[in-house]
Amino acid sequence: MAxxxxxxxxxxxxxxxxxxxxxxxxxxxxQQDLLSLGVIPNDxxxxxxxxxxxxxxxxxxxxxxxxxxxxxxxxxGREDAEKLKNLTGDEGLVFTVIHSxxxxxxxxxxxxSRTNLHKSILDRCLKALEGKNYIKTVHNVKHPTKKMxxxxxxAPGEDVTGGAWFxxxxxDAHFINTVAGFIEYTVSRKSWYEVPADHGxxxxxxxxxxxxxxxxxxxxxxxxxxxxxxxxxxxxxxxTRAVNKSAITxxxxxxxxxxxxxxxxxxxxxxxxxxNGKYYKSLKNPALVKAxxxxxxxxxxxxxxxxxLGKNGMTESPCGPCPSFALCTPGGAISPETCEYFDPWFxxxxxx
Amino acid sequence: MLMSQYAVELCTLLIExxxxxxxxxxxTVLQRYxxxxxxxxxxxxxxxxxxxRHGLTAMIQHHLVFHFTSLEDNNTYYESNPNAAYYLVRSGxxxxxxxxxxxxxxxxxxETVMFLGHASVTHLETLPQLRSLNLPTTNGTTDPNEExxxxxxxxxxxxxxxxxxxxxxxxxxxxLHATLKALASHGYLMRVRDASFQSPADNFLEAQRVASSxxxxxxxxxxRQQEAIEGDTQSLLQERLHAxxxxxxxxxxxxxxxxxxxxxxASGSTNEPRLANGVNGNGTHAGEDDEENDWSEDEDGFDNVxxxxxxxxxxxYEKLDVALRNDRFVSLAEQQAPPATTRVYESLLRRIEYxxxxxxxxxxxxxxxxxxxxxxxxxPADNLLRDIDPHMDLSGxxxxxxxxSQLVNGRGKRPLExxxxxxxxxxxxxEENGTNRAWEINQHLNLLSQAPYNLTVCxxxxxxxxxxxxxxxxxxxxRHLELERMIESRYGDVALxxxxxxxxxxxxxxxxxxxISFLPWKDLRQTLSSMQAGGYVDLQEVPKDAQRxxxxxxxxxxxxxxxxxxxxxEDTYKAMSRTIQRxxxxxxxxxxxxxxxxxxxVKGHEEEYLTDEELELLQRWKDKEALLLGExxxxxxxxxxxxxx
Numbered sequence: 001m002a003x004x005x006x007x008x009x010x011x012x013x014x015x016x017x018x019x020x021x022x023x024x025x026x027x028x029x030x031q032q033d034l035l036s037l038g039v040i041p042n043d044x045x046x047x048x049x050x051x052x053x054x055x056x057x058x059x060x061x062x063x064x065x066x067x068x069x070x071x072x073x074x075x076x077g078r079e080d081a082e083k084l085k086n087l088t089g090d091e092g093l094v095f096t097v098i099h100s101x102x103x104x105x106x107x108x109x110x111x112x113s114r115t116n117l118h119k120s121i122l123d124r125c126l127k128a129l130e131g132k133n134y135i136k137t138v139h140n141v142k143h144p145t146k147k148m149x150x151x152x153x154x155a156p157g158e159d160v161t162g163g164a165w166f167x168x169x170x171x172d173a174h175f176i177n178t179v180a181g182f183i184e185y186t187v188s189r190k191s192w193y194e195v196p197a198d199h200g201x202x203x204x205x206x207x208x209x210x211x212x213x214x215x216x217x218x219x220x221x222x223x224x225x226x227x228x229x230x231x232x233x234x235x236x237x238x239x240t241r242a243v244n245k246s247a248i249t250x251x252x253x254x255x256x257x258x259x260x261x262x263x264x265x266x267x268x269x270x271x272x273x274x275x276n277g278k279y280y281k282s283l284k285n286p287a288l289v290k291a292x293x294x295x296x297x298x299x300x301x302x303x304x305x306x307x308x309l310g311k312n313g314m315t316e317s318p319c320g321p322c323p324s325f326a327l328c329t330p331g332g333a334i335s336p337e338t339c340e341y342f343d344p345w346f347x348x349x350x351x352x
Numbered sequence: 353m354l355m356s357q358y359a360v361e362l363c364t365l366l367i368e369x370x371x372x373x374x375x376x377x378x379x380t381v382l383q384r385y386x387x388x389x390x391x392x393x394x395x396x397x398x399x400x401x402x403x404x405r406h407g408l409t410a411m412i413q414h415h416l417v418f419h420f421t422s423l424e425d426n427n428t429y430y431e432s433n434p435n436a437a438y439y440l441v442r443s444g445x446x447x448x449x450x451x452x453x454x455x456x457x458x459x460x461x462x463e464t465v466m467f468l469g470h471a472s473v474t475h476l477e478t479l480p481q482l483r484s485l486n487l488p489t490t491n492g493t494t495d496p497n498e499e500x501x502x503x504x505x506x507x508x509x510x511x512x513x514x515x516x517x518x519x520x521x522x523x524x525x526x527x528l529h530a531t532l533k534a535l536a537s538h539g540y541l542m543r544v545r546d547a548s549f550q551s552p553a554d555n556f557l558e559a560q561r562v563a564s565s566x567x568x569x570x571x572x573x574x575x576r577q578q579e580a581i582e583g584d585t586q587s588l589l590q591e592r593l594h595a596x597x598x599x600x601x602x603x604x605x606x607x608x609x610x611x612x613x614x615x616x617x618a619s620g621s622t623n624e625p626r627l628a629n630g631v632n633g634n635g636t637h638a639g640e641d642d643e644e645n646d647w648s649e650d651e652d653g654f655d656n657v658x659x660x661x662x663x664x665x666x667x668x669y670e671k672l673d674v675a676l677r678n679d680r681f682v683s684l685a686e687q688q689a690p691p692a693t694t695r696v697y698e699s700l701l702r703r704i705e706y707x708x709x710x711x712x713x714x715x716x717x718x719x720x721x722x723x724x725x726x727x728x729x730x731x732p733a734d735n736l737l738r739d740i741d742p743h744m745d746l747s748g749x750x751x752x753x754x755x756x757s758q759l760v761n762g763r764g765k766r767p768l769e770x771x772x773x774x775x776x777x778x779x780x781x782x783e784e785n786g787t788n789r790a791w792e793i794n795q796h797l798n799l800l801s802q803a804p805y806n807l808t809v810c811x812x813x814x815x816x817x818x819x820x821x822x823x824x825x826x827x828x829x830x831r832h833l834e835l836e837r838m839i840e841s842r843y844g845d846v847a848l849x850x851x852x853x854x855x856x857x858x859x860x861x862x863x864x865x866x867x868i869s870f871l872p873w874k875d876l877r878q879t880l881s882s883m884q885a886g887g888y889v890d891l892q893e894v895p896k897d898a899q900r901x902x903x904x905x906x907x908x909x910x911x912x913x914x915x916x917x918x919x920x921x922e923d924t925y926k927a928m929s930r931t932i933q934r935x936x937x938x939x940x941x942x943x944x945x946x947x948x949x950x951x952x953x954v955k956g957h958e959e960e961y962l963t964d965e966e967l968e969l970l971q972r973w974k975d976k977e978a979l980l981l982g983e984x985x986x987x988x989x990x991x992x993x994x995x996x997x
Contacts, residue, residue: 313986319927
């Protein structure tokens with residue numbers, strides 16, 4: 001019977017290979033599917049049963065029950081089967097649940113309800129699995145407080161990490177600023193025309209346009225806007241390519257992530273969309289962009305320093321930022337007569 | 353007209369500042385009790401008959417009070433006109449604008465008319481300060497704010513600014529009629545009609561009564577009668593209130609006396625920057641006055657026909673708001689567009705100003721999103737050709753099209769070559785270049801029609817591209833700019849991004865808001881809560897069940913610009929009042945000293961009578977006052993954006 005046993009094993013292995021070849025890994029196999037592969041001679045049902053059982057024992061097949069109480073099987077990868085073989089029954093159960101969640105991870109409570117294991121047993125299983133380096137905990141941006149697990153070999157999906165802009169579940173402000181700055185400068189380079197400085201004729205023309213601009217500083221570059229018909233503004237695709245080519249990002253960023261960031265830049269009024277979002281144009285020319293970015297580090301301490309939009313009556317007048325403006329009445333405790341903000345304001349503006 | 357507490361406070365302060373306590377008292381009573389007959393007014397104001405009659409007469413002259421005599425009970429009712437009171441604060445800006453456009457003499461006429469409330473042409477003829485082009489020496493510099501500073505003294509004794517003893521050295525008759533005509537054809541001055549002394553509501557009711565008593569309308573019934581009456585009322589109102597002089601006085605669709613800033617530049621060196629020349633309007637006026645006012649002679653014989661002698665004119669604030677608003681649009685363009693483009697835009701706006709009579713059709717402030725769109729009259733680019741300095745370099749402002757794009761475009765080369773021509777100062781070439789220049793002007797306007805400017809709109813009419821302005825859209829843009837400035841200065845640029853996201857996307861919950869705005873939780877929550885405390889954003893709760901548990905409730909953040917504008921407008925009124933009140937406080941502090949400087953023997957001879965310290969003190973005081981008044985004017989800019997544009 002030993003020969004028969006080994007032939008069953010061989011046959012089972014053939015069956016497994018045929019299944020892996022012809023179907024995707026998450027296909028559910030019915031009896032007919034397995035027979036139709038033509039591996040089992042004479043459609044011998046008892047032989048098929050033996051083979052299937054052998055595969056299930058080797059953890060290469062997983063036995064499931066379909067809706068109509070029929071038995072179905074699913075393939076398990078050889079590596080996973082290898083791992084499963086080393087696990088106890090409960091651990092295997094937990095591993096399967098975590099395995100089924102794929103790249104999105106699964107919450108501990110969900111594992112508990114699916115496996116119906118006691119919490120202490122579940123904890124032991126998880127610990128064992130983690131010790132064997134089969135699974136890992138992940139941080140989900142949407143549910144930062146939930147403890148979630150996924151297979152150690154997988155990278156968490158977009159919805160778990162929050163996309164390219166998150167590092168360990170936290171918005172990576174530094175990275176975003178770097179990429180945003182790079183994008184603004186790149187777009188700016190393409191949306192303004194740099195006047196060649198050595199060109200005598202253009203220099204002369206400049207003088208009429210901006211007064212004595214070129215006398216001040218010959219190193220200072222002059223930028224001109226492109227005429228309305230110009231179509232060389234970069235698209236989201238161009239920008240993505242430029243970002244990925246540069247050395248600033250360790251991972252390849254998808255176009256979707258870049259579009260997200262471009263939208264943010266549009267809200268910041270650094271870029272504008274042209275032709276319904278097809279092209280992007282920068283509002284500032286490269287020199288100004290550079291100057292603004294150079295100023296940024298100092299801004300950290302003093303956020304009031306950069307006012308791009310200019311001022312108006314309410315921001316200049318002492319009444320605008322006055323914290324007790326609502327209480328101010330002539331003759332009251334807070335009144336224009338006793339106001340303490342006017343005198344410093346005179347000093348600041350008039351210099352005495 | 354219903355006005356808020358702070359607006360009323362401000363108007364009262366302005367009247368008190370300009371005309372004195374009597375006016376302010378009458379105005380306050382009328383504001384508080386609205387419409388009053390004489391006896392009631394006397395009772396509430398506790399003034400004597402004499403005082404009240406004097407006061408009312410002068411206030412009616414200044415259009416600060418409406419009056420209406422009812423045919424039913426023969427009573428005359430008085431009502432305050434807070435709008436006219438508010439415009440007192442804008443007088444400085446208006447005079448500046450008129451001086452910039454039509455010269456110093458026109459500004460002087462304007463000032464006189466403002467000062468008198470309204471004036472007949474014959475009366476203006478007799479005024480000594482309008483007789484000669486040169487100013488009486490005492491008021492060498494016309495501070496635009498002087499109008500508001502002048503204290504109550506001056507009202508009683510009429511035109512003070514002329515010192516009768518001053519005999520002009522060269523007696524050249526001033527072009528009073530021509531200048532008046534220029535002012536009227538620009539629409540800055542308008543005729544005073546009987547109806548303009550009555551409040552809008554009275555005018556409407558009276559017109560309605562007349563319309564419904566017409567025999568033709570009486571015969572009709574039901575809905576058709578109503579419609580007929582409505583139509584008649586509107587046309588009657590229009591007929592009675594029609595005071596615009598500009599249409600009849602325009603020459604070829606253009607008002608008279610347009611100053612061409614580039615007219616004399618052609619003779620000088622052409623490479624002189626045109627921009628500086630434009631600025632000249634404000635600064636170095638004194639020397640050029642004679643020259644600039646000469647336009648009346650070199651135009652056509654038309655101008656020698658005098659204005660109708662009996663006509664009474666007043667300032668047309670509605671039209672001036674249009675002009676002031678256009679200036680704001682130009683400054684919008686200036687922020688981002690190249691200088692040449694701004695100049696082109698300015699001349700387009702000037703053209704549009706000539707056929708726009710007021711900023712809005714309706715008097716109430718339109719709500720965000722419900723304002724519809726109001727377009728100006730379309731102007732073909734060819735018309736601008738004559739208005740733009742022929743020596744201005746139009747092509748140098750753009751980069752050559754074919755430098756970096758692969759798109760081969762024949763036209764791309766043209767502006768380049770043209771630019772070289774422009775440099776050669778060759779005036780003769782202008783005619784053959786006419787079409788090119790028109791094309792270039794189109795290019796400039798086209799640039800402005802694109803994002804981020806969106807300042808112009810192109811329409812195809814009669815087979816050619818014409819340009820117009822979307823007034824409502826731009827007014828909205830100005831409004832948001834003012835709000836965003838305030839938000840940026842108070843809450844930083846993070847808040848600005850949040851506000852823009854909320855404005856673009858509507859109501860959002862925190863999670864979604866964070867995803868779009870790319871902000872860390874902590875910053876976002878901090879900003880949102882501080883802005884909520886400041887009244888800029890609001891939180892809406894949407895409970896999922898009847899228990900309204902917080903855990904089962906969706907919280908949505910939103911930004912309602914209408915609400916914010918409303919509260920900011922009130923704050924602005926209040927800040928203006930406080931600033932004016934502060935001027936009084938500061939004046940009181942220096943009361944004794946200032947009284948000394950205002951003594952009739954000291955005034956005008958400060959250097960002789962005052963010590964050095966006193967002179968310095970005086971200078972400081974003047975600076976301070978100028979600063980405070982300037983601040984009021986800046987605040988008024990905001991009011992204009994929120995309320996008038």
